[in-house]
Amino acid sequence: MELLAVFSPLVAFLIAGIFGKKIGDKGAQFVTCAGVIIAAFSSVILFFDVILNLDINNEAYTTILMTWIDSGDFKVKWALRIDQLSVVMMCVINIVSACVHVYSIGYMSHDPAKGRFMAYLSLFTFAMLMLVTADNLLQLFFGWEGVGLASYLLIGFWNHKHSANAAAQKAFIVNRVGDFGLALGIMATFVIFGSIEFETIFKDPAQYAHTMIHFMGYDFHALTVICLLLFMGAVGKSAQLGLHTWLPDAMEGPTPVSALIHAATMVTAGVFLIARFSPVFEYAPNALMVVTIFGALTAFVAATIGMTQYDIKRVIAYSTMSQLGYMFFALGVSAYSAAMFHLMTHAFFKALLFLGAGSVIHAMSDEQDMRNMGGIWKKIPLTYGLMWIGSLALAGIPPFAGFFSKDMVLEAAWADNSAVGTFAYIMGIAAAFMTAFYTWRMLLMTFHGQPRASKKVMSHIHESPMVMLLPLLVLATGAVLAGAVFYGGFVGSAHHNDGKISTALLLHDENAHEEIAEHKMEDVKSETEKHDTSEIQQPPENGAEAIVQKAEEIKDIVVEGTEQVDAFVKENAEEVGEAAGVVKAIISSEVKDVTEAPEGHVILWSRDFFWHDAIKVLPENDTVEAAHSVPEWVKHLPLLVGLLGIGGAYLAYMFYTGIPATVVRIFKPIHTLFFNKWFFDPIYDAVFVKTAIRLGGVFWRVGDKTMIDGFGPDGVAKVSSSFAKLLSRFQTGYVYQYALVMMIALVVIISWFVFKDQNLVQTFAQNSSAHVEGGNVL
Amino acid sequence: MMPPILSIMIFLPLICAAMIATVRGEKGDEVLVAKNVKHLAFFGSLFVVAFSLFLYANFDPANPGFQFTEKYSWFKTAGLNYHLGVDGISIYFVLLSAFLTPICILASWNSVKTRVKEYMIAFMVLESFMIGTFSALDGILFYVFFEGVLIPMFLIIGIWGGPRRVYASYKFFLYTLLGSVLMLIALLTLYVQEGTSDIPELMDRHIDIGLQKWLWVAFFASFAVKMPMWPVHTWLPDAHVEAPTAGSVILAGVLLKMGGYGFLRFSLPIMPDASIYFAPFVMWLSVIAIIYTSLVALVQEDMKKLIAYSSVAHMGFVTLGIFTFTQQGIEGAIFQMISHGVISAALFLCVGVVYDRLHTREIGRYGGLVKNMPKYAVVFMIFMLGSVGLPGTSGFVGEFLSLLGAFQADTIIAAFATTGVVLGAAYMLVLYRRVIFGPQGNKDAASMKDLTMMEKAIFLPLVLLVFYMGIYSPVITNVLNAPVQNMIADMNVSKEALPHNEATMEKGDHHG
Numbered sequence A: 001m002e003l004l005a006v007f008s009p010l011v012a013f014l015i016a017g018i019f020g021k022k023i024g025d026k027g028a029q030f031v032t033c034a035g036v037i038i039a040a041f042s043s044v045i046l047f048f049d050v051i052l053n054l055d056i057n058n059e060a061y062t063t064i065l066m067t068w069i070d071s072g073d074f075k076v077k078w079a080l081r082i083d084q085l086s087v088v089m090m091c092v093i094n095i096v097s098a099c100v101h102v103y104s105i106g107y108m109s110h111d112p113a114k115g116r117f118m119a120y121l122s123l124f125t126f127a128m129l130m131l132v133t134a135d136n137l138l139q140l141f142f143g144w145e146g147v148g149l150a151s152y153l154l155i156g157f158w159n160h161k162h163s164a165n166a167a168a169q170k171a172f173i174v175n176r177v178g179d180f181g182l183a184l185g186i187m188a189t190f191v192i193f194g195s196i197e198f199e200t201i202f203k204d205p206a207q208y209a210h211t212m213i214h215f216m217g218y219d220f221h222a223l224t225v226i227c228l229l230l231f232m233g234a235v236g237k238s239a240q241l242g243l244h245t246w247l248p249d250a251m252e253g254p255t256p257v258s259a260l261i262h263a264a265t266m267v268t269a270g271v272f273l274i275a276r277f278s279p280v281f282e283y284a285p286n287a288l289m290v291v292t293i294f295g296a297l298t299a300f301v302a303a304t305i306g307m308t309q310y311d312i313k314r315v316i317a318y319s320t321m322s323q324l325g326y327m328f329f330a331l332g333v334s335a336y337s338a339a340m341f342h343l344m345t346h347a348f349f350k351a352l353l354f355l356g357a358g359s360v361i362h363a364m365s366d367e368q369d370m371r372n373m374g375g376i377w378k379k380i381p382l383t384y385g386l387m388w389i390g391s392l393a394l395a396g397i398p399p400f401a402g403f404f405s406k407d408m409v410l411e412a413a414w415a416d417n418s419a420v421g422t423f424a425y426i427m428g429i430a431a432a433f434m435t436a437f438y439t440w441r442m443l444l445m446t447f448h449g450q451p452r453a454s455k456k457v458m459s460h461i462h463e464s465p466m467v468m469l470l471p472l473l474v475l476a477t478g479a480v481l482a483g484a485v486f487y488g489g490f491v492g493s494a495h496h497n498d499g500k501i502s503t504a505l506l507l508h509d510e511n512a513h514e515e516i517a518e519h520k521m522e523d524v525k526s527e528t529e530k531h532d533t534s535e536i537q538q539p540p541e542n543g544a545e546a547i548v549q550k551a552e553e554i555k556d557i558v559v560e561g562t563e564q565v566d567a568f569v570k571e572n573a574e575e576v577g578e579a580a581g582v583v584k585a586i587i588s589s590e591v592k593d594v595t596e597a598p599e600g601h602v603i604l605w606s607r608d609f610f611w612h613d614a615i616k617v618l619p620e621n622d623t624v625e626a627a628h629s630v631p632e633w634v635k636h637l638p639l640l641v642g643l644l645g646i647g648g649a650y651l652a653y654m655f656y657t658g659i660p661a662t663v664v665r666i667f668k669p670i671h672t673l674f675f676n677k678w679f680f681d682p683i684y685d686a687v688f689v690k691t692a693i694r695l696g697g698v699f700w701r702v703g704d705k706t707m708i709d710g711f712g713p714d715g716v717a718k719v720s721s722s723f724a725k726l727l728s729r730f731q732t733g734y735v736y737q738y739a740l741v742m743m744i745a746l747v748v749i750i751s752w753f754v755f756k757d758q759n760l761v762q763t764f765a766q767n768s769s770a771h772v773e774g775g776n777v778l
Numbered sequence B: 001m002m003p004p005i006l007s008i009m010i011f012l013p014l015i016c017a018a019m020i021a022t023v024r025g026e027k028g029d030e031v032l033v034a035k036n037v038k039h040l041a042f043f044g045s046l047f048v049v050a051f052s053l054f055l056y057a058n059f060d061p062a063n064p065g066f067q068f069t070e071k072y073s074w075f076k077t078a079g080l081n082y083h084l085g086v087d088g089i090s091i092y093f094v095l096l097s098a099f100l101t102p103i104c105i106l107a108s109w110n111s112v113k114t115r116v117k118e119y120m121i122a123f124m125v126l127e128s129f130m131i132g133t134f135s136a137l138d139g140i141l142f143y144v145f146f147e148g149v150l151i152p153m154f155l156i157i158g159i160w161g162g163p164r165r166v167y168a169s170y171k172f173f174l175y176t177l178l179g180s181v182l183m184l185i186a187l188l189t190l191y192v193q194e195g196t197s198d199i200p201e202l203m204d205r206h207i208d209i210g211l212q213k214w215l216w217v218a219f220f221a222s223f224a225v226k227m228p229m230w231p232v233h234t235w236l237p238d239a240h241v242e243a244p245t246a247g248s249v250i251l252a253g254v255l256l257k258m259g260g261y262g263f264l265r266f267s268l269p270i271m272p273d274a275s276i277y278f279a280p281f282v283m284w285l286s287v288i289a290i291i292y293t294s295l296v297a298l299v300q301e302d303m304k305k306l307i308a309y310s311s312v313a314h315m316g317f318v319t320l321g322i323f324t325f326t327q328q329g330i331e332g333a334i335f336q337m338i339s340h341g342v343i344s345a346a347l348f349l350c351v352g353v354v355y356d357r358l359h360t361r362e363i364g365r366y367g368g369l370v371k372n373m374p375k376y377a378v379v380f381m382i383f384m385l386g387s388v389g390l391p392g393t394s395g396f397v398g399e400f401l402s403l404l405g406a407f408q409a410d411t412i413i414a415a416f417a418t419t420g421v422v423l424g425a426a427y428m429l430v431l432y433r434r435v436i437f438g439p440q441g442n443k444d445a446a447s448m449k450d451l452t453m454m455e456k457a458i459f460l461p462l463v464l465l466v467f468y469m470g471i472y473s474p475v476i477t478n479v480l481n482a483p484v485q486n487m488i489a490d491m492n493v494s495k496e497a498l499p500h501n502e503a504t505m506e507k508g509d510h511h512g
Helices: A002-018 A022-048 A082-107 A114-133 A137-155 A162-193 A199-201 A221-239 A246-252 A257-264 A266-275 A285-305 A312-332 A337-361 A381-395 A401-415 A419-447 A454-459 A466-491 A512-538 A543-548 A550-560 A563-588 A607-611 A623-627 A632-655 A657-664 A668-675 A677-711 A711-729 A735-755 A758-777 B007-021 B030-057 B087-109 B116-135 B139-148 B150-160 B165-194 B198-204 B208-226 B236-242 B245-270 B272-298 B305-320 B327-358 B374-388 B394-409 B412-435 B455-469 B474-497
Strands: A062-072 A074-082 A211-214 A220-223 A504-506 A601-603 B067-075 B081-084
Touching: A002 A022, A002 A074, A002 A082, A002 A114, A002 A266, A022 A082, A022 A114, A022 B374, A062 A137, A062 A454, A062 B327, A062 B374, A062 B412, A074 A082, A074 A114, A082 A114, A082 A266, A082 A337, A082 A466, A082 A607, A082 B245, A114 A137, A114 A257, A114 A266, A114 B455, A137 A162, A137 A221, A137 A246, A137 A257, A137 A266, A162 A211, A162 A220, A162 A246, A162 B394, A162 B412, A162 B474, A211 A221, A211 A466, A211 B412, A220 A221, A221 A266, A221 A285, A221 A401, A246 A257, A246 A312, A246 A668, A246 B374, A257 A266, A257 A312, A257 A337, A266 A312, A285 A312, A285 A419, A285 A668, A285 A677, A312 A401, A312 A419, A337 A381, A337 A401, A337 A466, A337 A607, A337 A623, A381 A401, A381 A419, A381 A466, A381 A632, A401 A419, A401 A466, A401 A623, A401 A632, A419 A632, A466 B245, A543 A668, A563 B455, A632 A657, A657 A668, A668 A677, A677 A711, A677 B272, A711 B165, B007 B030, B007 B067, B007 B081, B007 B087, B007 B116, B030 B087, B030 B116, B081 B087, B081 B116, B081 B139, B087 B116, B087 B245, B087 B327, B087 B455, B087 B474, B116 B139, B116 B245, B139 B150, B139 B198, B139 B245, B150 B245, B165 B198, B165 B208, B165 B236, B198 B245, B236 B305, B245 B272, B245 B305, B245 B327, B245 B474, B272 B305, B272 B394, B272 B412, B272 B474, B305 B327, B305 B374, B305 B394, B305 B412, B327 B374, B327 B394, B327 B455, B374 B394, B374 B412, B374 B455, B394 B412, B394 B455, B455 B474
Parallel strands: none
Antiparallel strands: A062 A074, A211 A220, A504 A601, B067 B081
16 A cells, blocks of 8 residues: 555656656646545555554554665665654645646646646655655655755746746755755764664664764764754755745746645655654754754744735745744644644645635736735635635634644643743744734735736636636645644644544443444534535525625635535544544453553543654653643634734735835835845855855866966976977977976885885895886886 | 686777778778778677676675686786786676777767777777776786776877867876876885785785885875876866767766776775875865865856866765775765766766757857757756766765765764765756756757657666666675675774774764
């Protein structure tokens, strides 16, 4: 199954890539979509197998494929590690990727190179799957660079555009800077652990908790060095502050690419890496602190920039960067499962937002500047509604997915009860306000107000075709439900029944289990029914009326996707049903390995059950647990600031449209700073790019030509030719150089005599006559 | 009893060359003569490939010693022997030489029009000497082949080269000759001191540390020039720029490996203490080479020059890896040499493809080739990525293993050297972008035809090799494990035997 889940995109890529001409665009689209959809189904099956399977012996396994490198102690194999963490990632990757594949059929319908595009998407999917299923650091690095390559190819997909090529190149090189750290981290891991296989590394990292490493001339705490080097890789790939400059530029790629690679999957690879290395990071508290600070600053800075941008895709890009910051500070406070939770929900709603934005761009004849939009919500109501869902999820409004995960992240930061944790919380709250603000700024600028586009563009505006809307509906379902459904599993406590669909059971009372399981089934059923009833209430015929009342409208949109919702809930029901069945099996076979709470309460749909050993947290660092008992105001503040942000955006962009200009005028310097993205690009350009090129020029012209050649061959030529002229003029060709070389040789021999130990000189002297003769013979 | 297969592989091309020399035709029949000559050369070199495969098939990877050995007395009075043999370290170099020659002949098929006969003779002689270099087990014999290679190469650049060929070949000659003379002196000294020039015998001798250092320096002068290492690298860009495509292919593919091979064959086993003594020096030179030449490559306007400088940087990883004296470092270095042999050869062929069409190597004259040459774009990209060291291509394995070795020896050096992966990506991507992507600025460039069947046939095996070695590296390292382990074990012995142990490797580990 795991082979199917990982390699079908590769097969699809190879077919579409090599035989693209023969099978045509249609063929390529079919093959790649089929490949990824097969992979998606396979990974869902794996999800059931691994996460919802309570057979303790059969949950995580590694499939060895073949040897990659075998050099002394350094042995690396191609392998697929299937455990909770990789399965969650596989599901996210494959589902989002399948949506994006299908969406691309519609979005790229006017492009002449459809087949190539689809092939690249599949290549990306494969590389990403190799990354998350790696059982050693080097295979992870393979996937890591592989997704970088796919990203490079896709950003520069429109390769006639200068800006696209520049952005692609920048993305690759900036990522390489991060990879520089990652590569060193892999080497350091090998030196300390004697292996780069996860199995060995995670077995007992505690034994290296006090090991020192001699690095860059100093002795450092080994695990901290390793973790920081790995983190450097994550900073590059996940666009954290410092190495983030490539991400906004990456928006040069077609929008489906932005959704898949630069929002949902590739950029979360860094989060995955650190979550994967949680057993090691737990013993490197200083590294965790650095991660927290970077994450918090990224969340904040990106949000400030997001508020000032006009390109709709760039706004979402900065929002992505900001949300990644959330994930990182969650990791930093040891709330790995919260980070993964936010990763998962974010994948859905951000992909939805991007693809929605793509629909807008598609409808507006490739216009991306929000200043040229406005007044189009009536023309594309479905896209509009879907954007609303995405925005609500992003702003963290209940009951949308983002609410659960973002709150969890913030609560965990608070619960860390440390200076950096509190710092992250404050930064996170500030960013949450800005997030809500810029999201609604985007919504209002894009869809409301007076139309600012040309008449020609306005007359062309049309709702996207079904092939584009369907994937959006799938993602919207995720953006609505993923938070509520998976809250318990990802971050829910095993000790309290606080997850919405948690199943509490008393180990001592068999009836209770069944009762609770049934109860849960009913819950799900009633939810299903709720949707059914809402379907009965036909949506108002006049869509415009419905939109007056936002909440109603969203519901209507959801109704349109009832089929998907139903399917999802049914799938969920199965999941729950299966879980209940398995629980029963466990109890009957009296397996004691199930997490047992002191009180004798075990909640099945809890993070312990969900993650098992895939994520390791030291008990004293367990902020996710502590997050469940933070003060009420800590829990509610994010929602409050989110609502404030939305309100602020309404004020500034709907009711009192003069406000933005006034604010900009008053806070001119700050706005300049934000608007120019804190001047990272020009500074980097001056410090690194220009310096490198200048150095290259100096090395070449002065170093190579003047110094080395000047004193070397050219100089020799000059000297020797004048020398030769002085001596005689009958020598032609290169004979005089021979002479010169012989002289140099003579000098060396003489110096050898001078420096040689005495006895050797004697030996040489004895043999020298014979030697010279022999030399002549040769 | 095995047939003397190494001798066959050395003499077959020479016989072929002799046959080519006898091909004559009526006046005005030059075309026919050229055709016959090309066919002769091509099939001759294919025979060598067949023999090399036979050699490979019968090679025992578990045996760390020399195999297929042949030993005949050469100069009885002087005790010199014609001694051949291959071990795990050299066998892939023999294979590489055998494989690249037919590719070179194909690559010259249409582009060489003058003096075809002499050209092919030069290549046949070149092949013979290359194989001889990598299979010689006698110091003097090695020297003959090692220097003999220069002669056909010198002619190829000097006769079929570009406009500044005289300057380039002069520079090439001057540099390498300087090293050669010193090496000859060192070899003679060894011969005088130890009474033999037989390499396996010399490996068992313990030479006085003082003498070792001198010998080491002399050998180093020769090998460093051949590598080439910074700062004696400036002959390479000029030689490449002026050489015809096939000349560049052999130069980058095989000739550059002779230096690294020399280190492994002479410096480490015969002068182990001196090697350890000089290791930091070599490693720092390597790091300088990596960073310096990568930066220089970044500002090049000539495609060949850029790739030539990138070769110097890649060879920096080789010398770095060798002088870490770790299993990973040395295996990585050898892997890097083989991989670079394929990738850089292919890159020069890529340049050749467009040079044949537009007769310029200036990067600025191209652009937007992906439109009219999509297949070429794909091929070029594969080798570009191999050069960048993308995991999954052969370029990655060698680079990473060398760096891993370096990290164990000295983390500072490793960290500096690893910046090469960033710079390497920079110059290659810049090159690729300017040539392949962007708008089509030049009409002539925009009307160039995509790859011909012949070109595809040339590239296909190279593409497959790049991926095969990149995904399943034991194909190379299997044969390396035993001899490299042996070599390191011998070096450790000598390190312990060293009274004033100037151990240069600061192990960066410390479990606890």
